[in-house]
Each structure stands twice: as structure tokens, then as C-alpha cells.
Amino acid sequence: MFIDKQSPIPMYHQIMENLKKQIEDGTLAPDTLIPSEREYAERFGISRMTVRQALSNLVNEGYLYRQKGKGTFVSRKKFEQPLQGLTSFSEDMRQRGLKASSQLIDFKKTACPEHLLPVLQLSNSDAVFELKRIRLANDEPMAIETSYIPERFAGDLTKKHLTGSLYEYIETHTGHVIAHAKQELEANVASKEEANLLSISAGDPVLSITRTTFFQQDIPFEYVVSVYRGDRYKLIHTMER
Template sequence: MIEKNSPIPIYYQLAELIQEEIESGNLQPGDALPSEREFAEKYQISRMTVRQALNLLENNGKLYRIQGKGTFVSEQKIEKHLLGLTSFTEDMTARGLKPSSRLLQFEIIPATLHIANQLYIKEYDPVYEIKRIRLADDVPMALETNYISANLLKGLTEQIINQSLYAYMEAQSIIIESASQTIESSLAEEMEANFLKVKVGAPVMLIQRNTFLQNGTPVELVKSIYRADRYKFTIQMGR
């Protein structure tokens, strides 16, 4: 209900009403919204006010527009908390989604100087290079590349990778204790866009994670490209 005498702007009230419909499940991803004219007639407000509300929700990633067709409900973003070290599989399972991966590349390569420095090994030492597309409910979420010292983790196979890499590490008494992670924004290049099913130039998040054992030994370098339209990160901070 719109309260026209409220100090809260009318466009903001309308945006809240639409968002409540999305969160309650009355509006599902892909559903078309009524036209601006229909909203204006229903609530006896101007089309300009309706447009402000829709623009706000579009900017917040709740809606998207298709020229000549209308306004639709977006797929909602998957939220990952940055407190605690969890795998992609654990994150998706906890949210009731079916995680899966598509292996693009698995081989042992000589470490470049950059990779060697990150893993505290010598240049040209053997490392596993594992490139995968990570999916949730069969929707591509991220393009992920792992680098792991082949001298540290032996016997790695495609079958193990397709199950749970972290579970295999733990079974080999390689227990990850901590990680550092950096996140920055970027735009999808052609190869990335093809794998992630987005347009070239679409916003993505570049993430690098370094994971460590209890004694401080680096065990893994992970470089990931996440779809910014389907994923968001949250963190709780105290003062």
C-alpha cells in the first residue's frame, strides 16, 4: 500500500512493495512486471514516479529491462560470507543449490616465477593446473583456476577433482588452516564471457585466494572470475 502522506518518497515505497513481492516468491526470476502505465493506474501515481522505482530496483540488480518487451525479475545473487573458509561445493549446498563443475584443463606444468613465489617453491617446479567452470543448478557461476604443488599433493587425478579436492587434501593429512583473498572488479573478456554465458564486457569479479597450512606453507593458489550479476560477498565487521 502506498502512503502518499508519508515522509518516505512514493517511488521508494513502490520499490519496497515490488521487492517484497520478489522476496516472498510471488514474483519469480524471469517474470514480467506490469507496465509503467498499469502501476501508475493501480496506485494513482505518475509514470515518472513508477520509472524512478523501477530504475532503483534495476540498479540494485533486482530487475532487468529488454527493449521493446518490458521489465523482468532478475535471478537473485548468491551470497557468500567472507568469514570462514569454505569450498564452492559447501557454499552452494548450504544454499540448497546443486553444485557441479566442468573440467576444462588438468595437467602438470612447470611453475612460472609468479606461481613459484606464491607457493614458496622454485621456478619450474611441477604444479597442477586445474581449470574448471563452477556451476550452481547448472548455471555457470565462476571460471576457476587452481595451482597446487605436485610435490606437496601427490596422486591427484581427474576423478578426485570431480569429487572434492579439499576432502582429498584432508584425507592426505593436508589440512588448510587459513587463507588470504583479494577481490577486484573487471569486465569479461571474450573467452571468459563464452564460458560464463555473459556478454563481452559484462561486469565480473576477479578473486585471488592463497591458502595456507598450519605451519604457514602455501598449499594452493586460486584465481577465479565470478559473474557479478549472480554473486555477491558480505562481511560482518565489529569496531
């Protein structure tokens, strides 16, 4: 890394660009411990405040992360999740060349929660399958997913069907085509339970996503609440004028 003190470009910005380049070209691998503020300051003969500004900006941009008492580390590259298109988690990971898997936390047939009756167009007598899973990519936890599926669409759904794509099973079983979904996103922080399941710390940022998925003719067949790790996901949306 080289810092040009005569350049009109601020030194903190030069440090940022140098570190970004090393991270993006793989010179600094994910989870690598980088030198401390003091070490950088002594190496380049600059103030620790300048180094601190550069590293703090890179933490805010997601290139670095801090662990209390341990230091500053290189972040893993985030998954870019396009907001266009409708795929299951398994289908999405497969397209990325990753192995999707799930850890089942809860699986039961139960009465539909009252607040979901109008969402899923059900009556009080209708049952739903409720399933809660940790979704993993190459064995790394990515999200907690809680799904509610009306019994009439789930058929003989068992735990063995959850090892693959649930959407593929639903389409094959019902003969319906999954058409579209309505999705809401919210920034949040991880609870202690969520942090434990996702291998992160309580209070870390997460993306909370609720989605209602429909067959053709606007028939709702699924309501799902997902909590994604904020350090591993970023959402991409392309807009055209």
C-alpha cells in the same frame, strides 16, 4: 499494489517497497517479466519518470534486471558469501543444500608460472597442476575457477578427483590440515570469453577473487583465480568493534 498520493512518502519509494515485498514473499518469481513503465504509469495515474526512478533504483539494488528489447525482469536471489571461514566451492554449495558440479575446461601439469614462484614458494624446476573449471550450483554456472597446485601436494591428481571437493582430496592425500587463506577481491566486468562460460553478457559485472591457501605452518599449497557472476553473488562481512 497501492499508491497513496497523499502520503509524505515519495511515490517512487512506495513503488519500490511494494515491488520489494512482492519479490521477497515470492509473489513475483525470479525471471518474471514485470509491467512496463507505461503500464505502471497508466495503472496508478502517475508519470513515467516516477516509475522509471523506482525501477532504476531496484535494478541498481539487484532486485530487477533489464534485457534490451525484452523488458525488466525479477532477479534471482543472490548467494550470500561470508568472508569469514574457509570452504571449497563444493563444501559451500553442500551447506546450502545445492548440488555442486564442475565443467572441466583445462587440466594439465606444467611449469609453474614465473609470477607464482614466490607465492607458492617454488623453484623454476617445480611443476604445478593447472586446472580451469566452471563451477555450477544445481547445473547453473556460478564461477570460473583457475587453480595452480604444486605437484608435490597434488600427487596422482587426475580428472576423476575433480568431481568432488578438491580440498578434501588434498587433505586426505597429504595428511596436512588446510589452515587459512589470503584473499583479494576486485569488481570487474565480464570479458567475451567469461560471459560465454557463465551464460551472461559481455560487460556484465563480475567479482574477481584471487586466493592463496595455506596449510598449517604457513605452507602455501594453492593459488586460485575465480570470476564470480555479479548477479548471483554478494559478499557479507561481519565486523566487531
